[in-house]
Amino acid sequence: MLAIDDLTVRYRTAGGEIEALSSVSLKARKGSTLALVGESGSGKSTIALAAMGLLPAEAMVPSGRILFDGADILTMNAEARRQLRGSRIGLVFQDPFSVLNPSLRIGDQVGEGLVHHRGYTPERAFARAIELLDEVGIVKPEAVAKAYPHELSGGMRQRALIAGALASEPELLILDEPTTALDVTIEAQILDLLEDLRVRRGLTMVFISHNLGVVRRIADEVAVLYAGQIVEQGATEEVLQRPVHPYTKGLLAAIPRIGRRMGRLAAIPGRLPDLRNPPTGCRFAPRCPFATPDSTNPQRLLAVGDRMVRCSSAAALRDTSWPVQEEAVVAATADRSASEPVVEVEDLTKSFVLSRGALRWEGWRPVRDAVSITPVDAISLTVAPGEVVGLVGESGSGKTTLGRTILRLIEADSGLIRIAGETVSDKPQSALEAMRRTAQIVFQNPDSSLNPRKTIRELLGRPIARFGLSPKADIPKRVDELLDLVRLPAHYADRYAHQMSGGEKQRVGIARALATQPNFIVCDEPVSALDVSVQAAIVNLLADLRDRLGVAYLFISHDISVVAHLADRVAVMHHGKMVEIGPAEQIMNAPSHPYTIKLLSAVPRVDGPALARREVVAADGLA
Amino acid sequence: MAAYITRRLAFVVLVLVAVSMLVFGVTTLLPANVAYLILGSFATPEQVHALELKLGLTDPVWQQYLRWAGGFITGNLGESTLMNRPVGPMLLEAIQRSLMLTGVSFVLIALIGVGLGIAAALRHGRPLDHGISVATYLGIAVPEFFWAIVVIIVFASWLGWLPASGYEPISAGVWEWAKHLIAPTLTLVFGHLAHVSRLTRSSMIEVMQSPYITAARAKGLPERVIVLHHALRNALLPTITVLALDFGRLMGGIVVIETVFAYPGLGRLVVFSIQNRDLPTLQAAILVVAAIYALANLLADLLYARFNPKIRFGRNVA
Numbered sequence: 001m002l003a004i005d006d007l008t009v010r011y012r013t014a015g016g017e018i019e020a021l022s023s024v025s026l027k028a029r030k031g032s033t034l035a036l037v038g039e040s041g042s043g044k045s046t047i048a049l050a051a052m053g054l055l056p057a058e059a060m061v062p063s064g065r066i067l068f069d070g071a072d073i074l075t076m077n078a079e080a081r082r083q084l085r086g087s088r089i090g091l092v093f094q095d096p097f098s099v100l101n102p103s104l105r106i107g108d109q110v111g112e113g114l115v116h117h118r119g120y121t122p123e124r125a126f127a128r129a130i131e132l133l134d135e136v137g138i139v140k141p142e143a144v145a146k147a148y149p150h151e152l153s154g155g156m157r158q159r160a161l162i163a164g165a166l167a168s169e170p171e172l173l174i175l176d177e178p179t180t181a182l183d184v185t186i187e188a189q190i191l192d193l194l195e196d197l198r199v200r201r202g203l204t205m206v207f208i209s210h211n212l213g214v215v216r217r218i219a220d221e222v223a224v225l226y227a228g229q230i231v232e233q234g235a236t237e238e239v240l241q242r243p244v245h246p247y248t249k250g251l252l253a254a255i256p257r258i259g260r261r262m263g264r265l266a267a268i269p270g271r272l273p274d275l276r277n278p279p280t281g282c283r284f285a286p287r288c289p290f291a292t293p294d295s296t297n298p299q300r301l302l303a304v305g306d307r308m309v310r311c312s313s314a315a316a317l318r319d320t321s322w323p324v325q326e327e328a329v330v331a332a333t334a335d336r337s338a339s340e341p342v343v344e345v346e347d348l349t350k351s352f353v354l355s356r357g358a359l360r361w362e363g364w365r366p367v368r369d370a371v372s373i374t375p376v377d378a379i380s381l382t383v384a385p386g387e388v389v390g391l392v393g394e395s396g397s398g399k400t401t402l403g404r405t406i407l408r409l410i411e412a413d414s415g416l417i418r419i420a421g422e423t424v425s426d427k428p429q430s431a432l433e434a435m436r437r438t439a440q441i442v443f444q445n446p447d448s449s450l451n452p453r454k455t456i457r458e459l460l461g462r463p464i465a466r467f468g469l470s471p472k473a474d475i476p477k478r479v480d481e482l483l484d485l486v487r488l489p490a491h492y493a494d495r496y497a498h499q500m501s502g503g504e505k506q507r508v509g510i511a512r513a514l515a516t517q518p519n520f521i522v523c524d525e526p527v528s529a530l531d532v533s534v535q536a537a538i539v540n541l542l543a544d545l546r547d548r549l550g551v552a553y554l555f556i557s558h559d560i561s562v563v564a565h566l567a568d569r570v571a572v573m574h575h576g577k578m579v580e581i582g583p584a585e586q587i588m589n590a591p592s593h594p595y596t597i598k599l600l601s602a603v604p605r606v607d608g609p610a611l612a613r614r615e616v617v618a619a620d621g622l623a
Numbered sequence: 624m625a626a627y628i629t630r631r632l633a634f635v636v637l638v639l640v641a642v643s644m645l646v647f648g649v650t651t652l653l654p655a656n657v658a659y660l661i662l663g664s665f666a667t668p669e670q671v672h673a674l675e676l677k678l679g680l681t682d683p684v685w686q687q688y689l690r691w692a693g694g695f696i697t698g699n700l701g702e703s704t705l706m707n708r709p710v711g712p713m714l715l716e717a718i719q720r721s722l723m724l725t726g727v728s729f730v731l732i733a734l735i736g737v738g739l740g741i742a743a744a745l746r747h748g749r750p751l752d753h754g755i756s757v758a759t760y761l762g763i764a765v766p767e768f769f770w771a772i773v774v775i776i777v778f779a780s781w782l783g784w785l786p787a788s789g790y791e792p793i794s795a796g797v798w799e800w801a802k803h804l805i806a807p808t809l810t811l812v813f814g815h816l817a818h819v820s821r822l823t824r825s826s827m828i829e830v831m832q833s834p835y836i837t838a839a840r841a842k843g844l845p846e847r848v849i850v851l852h853h854a855l856r857n858a859l860l861p862t863i864t865v866l867a868l869d870f871g872r873l874m875g876g877i878v879v880i881e882t883v884f885a886y887p888g889l890g891r892l893v894v895f896s897i898q899n900r901d902l903p904t905l906q907a908a909i910l911v912v913a914a915i916y917a918l919a920n921l922l923a924d925l926l927y928a929r930f931n932p933k934i935r936f937g938r939n940v941a
Binding site: 086 | 834837838844852853856931932
């Protein structure tokens, strides 16, 4: 159906040419699902754009062919390409929140391909759009067709996008991270829907994802990309259960797994090679624990059994597994129940008024029924010193609001907050000095939480000076200590945030929180924006810091496996209520609340029995 | 939506009341004696007193204000102290002519400005974009009266195609009427293009890079549909707000333009009444300008709501 042959793509940038893809060859057989897996910078999205003929103007294609049904997409004229797009090839993008036009109705956006490719009238296309919305499992298709994107939830938008891509009955569907922005339960529904559509319509799918668990659920075949090259390709179950290429091994070892709570995750050290000038030898060699002198020679894709691997030592490495780091020395865990909790929260409640509601009359009295939500609804929680309490739940469940309300970054409506034995809920903001020092926060996105115009030294020195924690002359030394603590080299102190990678920035974010020597940190999705291999290193760092410094975390994440790995106790939130809390093992292995069971069953896993294909779940909340 | 419009209308009324108080306050509480101003420095105290009684200037200020503001509601805008004619009909005539001028200019500014903005955005960084930038900046950087003079020299003196100044009613023939409008319109349009075209350009560039445009491309839509249907709708939102502000600037611009082209409209009436201390005319004219400005902004807000579904109220799918 789709055959990519020796494709190389370079991007012209201000800093020189970047080779995003280096002679990639792929084949998607009719009616099958091919998954492309890789971390950021691997080139997987470039493949999707190239296959659609949508490469940006700064892209160059020095070599390669992309054959769709025998015709080369790269050499055909623009008009022929346009007629292929959305007609015979459909594309579903990653972020359903930004790929729908905010000022057009859903029905028009779903049906417009039909107007331009099949000559439908707009009215007929709209009617067909309603049928398509119905087909992808939207409950009130007529109402949704007339709605605008902002009126729908993420899951519904993704369904609408899929409906739009299916409108002209394409033979090939390319999906670029279609579930990454969605909650796990919605993700499970979308995966079911895709599987169902593939069977019913005989679709060929190219599924791009960084999530190996998701890939395992949907793909027949998987190609692992690293730095613009395919490093391993083969049948999904084969590759995921018995990886041969060191990168694939590392990637799989870095994933935290539910029900396997060991000391530390295996992280892949180092970072992507500079693609302006890629190494001629193995591109993974600098990060590879199995590298041999031979690795500096050009590596070709070699057949190993039924699969292709780009590693000259492939045969020797077949049965070797990724080296697991030494078990970190776990600090003597004091009896937590005996000591006084570092955080105590009782009956904490916070609600937001969404709108004042419509005006109506009760006799002569004007009445408004205000619409409000309560993201934190009578929550009680304690955190012991050095304890990690994991907080899981889907988007909108109130996790972030709870974390911020405890730190009084958001003011609670009612309830008691006690931090380090001091009641802080009844104090004015001006009297929170001591609490601000003992309780800190690490944000999800270091890009927006680190001031881009300040050096790391200034960023870290500021809180030290602000709280007078060390004499002015000692601040540089203290900054060095902090960098050392988060394992960044001392010369990073003079860098700006944009000069660092995502993982490094998050380390600075953690160092900033540690600057005041707090004993409690709210970690609000600290690893969600990071690649798997980097995520493992940050999770390990957080675990080390807890052991060394005895600092306690409220660890907020939508990724249940990360929480399961790190947390001592896990709290599950749903619609602002805490539905379940208990020791991590108990929650993961024997959840008692129905919502926790549903949440856990939706998590795609890379090991254990593959999930049984379930009934297509139609129900989906309206925004 | 109805509630939204009602609320906004109430707001406009509030603004007008505030403006009327301001206008009345500034012009009435001047340190000098109004009657004295009108009669000139040779007036006798008896004459001044007689005029003060006639104008009601001896009454308390709030009574004077209410009488004056009440006049607006009943349609009696007082009498021009200079021409001894009722202000109302005189003002109405001037407004009609000025609205003709500004209306045509405004439509052209919107159409040409948005058009140039789109063209520049689609070719951004290339010669056409730079050309449009330079031309529109030239228009806004040099004062309007300069362009007015250039237009007069070129079209009236050299080419002799257009009259240099004046006004002809439409009853004197459509061509005659139009001929007198072209020169001032041209000047106004040229001076106001930059705002609209620059803003449209930058928001269009931003929108064209947004994921939903790539998504529209992925659907294989023709480029024309992508630009006009998908992009423009979103790119125009900030432009709409600026257009309303520009309408206000136009109302200011006509003061200069009408004076240069001797066009008997609202702007010239304002200048005339200032020069001749014709307070009733001045007060009424300023209030009318404020009203037009407020209504233009109201209209912009409503259009904005029309194009941006996110601010439409009280809708829920479920």
